[in-house]
């Protein structure tokens with residue numbers, strides 16, 4: 245079984261991935277962040293590094309899907325390949341931070357890759373308002389993320405809402421992060437686990 249957690253920067257995906265992996269004994273697959281050779285440069289000059297970063301994330305996400313396909317274990321994945329293209333790359337192009345020829349080049353690679361991959365059995369969308377995202381990004385304190393602008397997060401949030409409304413590749417569970425404090429409140433965590441369990445039971 246392949247479960248994926250999706251959501252904007254700072255929504256709490258990594259935290260929830262860890263909690264669910266621990267609770268169910270699933271294998272957790274995290275994003276390539278700390279060892280990412282482009283992320284810090286990207287935040288200091290998005291226009292210069294947007295294409296390089298997207299290619300790096302695309303390849304690392306594809307590698308994860310290859311590993312998931314080979315794995316015999318249940319897997320929980322922190323962010324999907326779809327978000328790279330439908331949320332981040334598209335937004336960078338719209339904000340004129342990626343040229344049209346680079347974007348088309350990127351999308352052609354993405355479209356080829358996605359013709360070979362299977363979507364997750366269950367997608368969990370962590371919805372969070374911009375103030376919650378800002379608060380969590382500040383609390384996490386990665387230096388290079390201090391430059392993230394409110395309008396960047398707002399545009400990403402709009403894209404997430406639009407994508408999720410039209411998502412039809414498999415089962416979908418939406419969790420409202422503004423109302424569920426699953427990392428500090430055991431009752432909220434148990435509500436989340438109940439909701440996930442109901443979805444998993446629906447898969448069989």
Ligand SMILES: Nc1ncnc2c1ncn2[C@@H]1O[C@H](COP(=O)(O)OP(=O)(O)O)[C@@H](O)[C@H]1O
Nearest residue numbers: 253254255256257258259380383384425426427
């Ligand atoms: N429910 C929560 N309550 C309080 N803080 C949280 C909660 N979920 C996440 N955080 C904090 O917010 C920050 C970002 O969370 P993280 O899981 O890294 O988000 P993401 O992976 O979506 O970017 C971290 O510092 C984390 O400890």
Ligand SMILES: Nc1ncnc2c1ncn2[C@H]1C[C@H](O)[C@@H](COP(=O)(O)O)O1
Nearest residue numbers: 252253254275277298301327328332389
């Ligand atoms: N495809 C991406 N384009 C730009 N930035 C991205 C992409 N995927 C992840 N990121 C950034 C956003 C954060 O700064 C880090 C980690 O993501 P997070 O949502 O905090 O887990 O990478």
